[in-house]
Amino acid sequence: MTPEPAVRRVSSRVVYENRWMTVREDLVQRLDGSRGIYGVIEKDDYALVIPAERDGFHMVEEYRYPIGRRTWNFPQGSHPDHRGGDPEALARRELVEETGLRAGTMTPLGRLHSSHGTSSQGVHVFLATGLTPGEHAREPEEQDMRQRFVTRAEFKRLVRAGEITDDATVAAYALLLLHEENAPG
Structure with missing residues (x-):
């Protein structure tokens, strides 16, 4: 019951x-x-991608209107118009759209809830490896977006310095660490 x-x-x-x-x-x-x-x-669920290689990550930075500042985060996004769809396909699309990178392997790390006290939205987190560079295809809202590679040490420094404030990015990193603890070898 x-x-x-x-x-x-x-x-x-x-x-x-x-x-x-x-x-x-x-x-x-x-x-x-x-x-x-x-x-x-x-809000519909969204996908977040951790593009990882060479002991670091590809990050994007853009101006976030609700908080009035630029911040760094992992590539992420959702379908407009409540279309929904396959989370991995969305993750692959967002990775290409925001960074131009294509992933040879997309590993699901988990699903989390965003702001579960006020929102129904969840986030599907993926680890992207086997990356191949290409041209990005950003939306008009992303025209100020910047991209760069950061080492794991720099990622931690950016979190501590308050330059990465996106809760989903920090939570996704925690899921990555848990995944790595269980990885063979």
């Missing part, structure tokens, strides 16, 4: 919607019978 959820939706209304997200406000009821509201951002 499935236990009763701690919070049950009584009603819901969409308060905003665009190509990438829906924001809804739910009237909820708690276990004790009290009621309240809950704001939820519905």
Whole structure:
């Protein structure tokens, strides 16, 4: 028997919607019978790729409007218009789009939730190896994007210095470390 959820939706209304997200406000009821509201951002899952070679990673940097600054992160993105699809295909597309790199091998490292207190969105994390360079195909929103290779030591320094603040990038690195602990040899 499935236990009763701690919070049950009584009603819901969409308060905003665009190509990438829906924001809804739910009237909820708690276990004790009290009621309240809950704001939820519905976003499709996205893919994040760790392009790794030579004891380092290919990173991208761009201006992030919501936080008002440039930051470094692993290539990542989602399908617009709630199209959904295969996470690995999306990861491969994002890698090419943002870096021009093509991966010979794409290893799934896990799936995490982003901002699970306010959003339904998850992230599929992949390790890309056997990289072949090529031309990127960035979207108009990515026209200011920069790309560079960083060593693992520099990656750690960028996290400590607050130049990598993307939670999914740091969490993906943790998944990579766990993967490497279990790798043979």
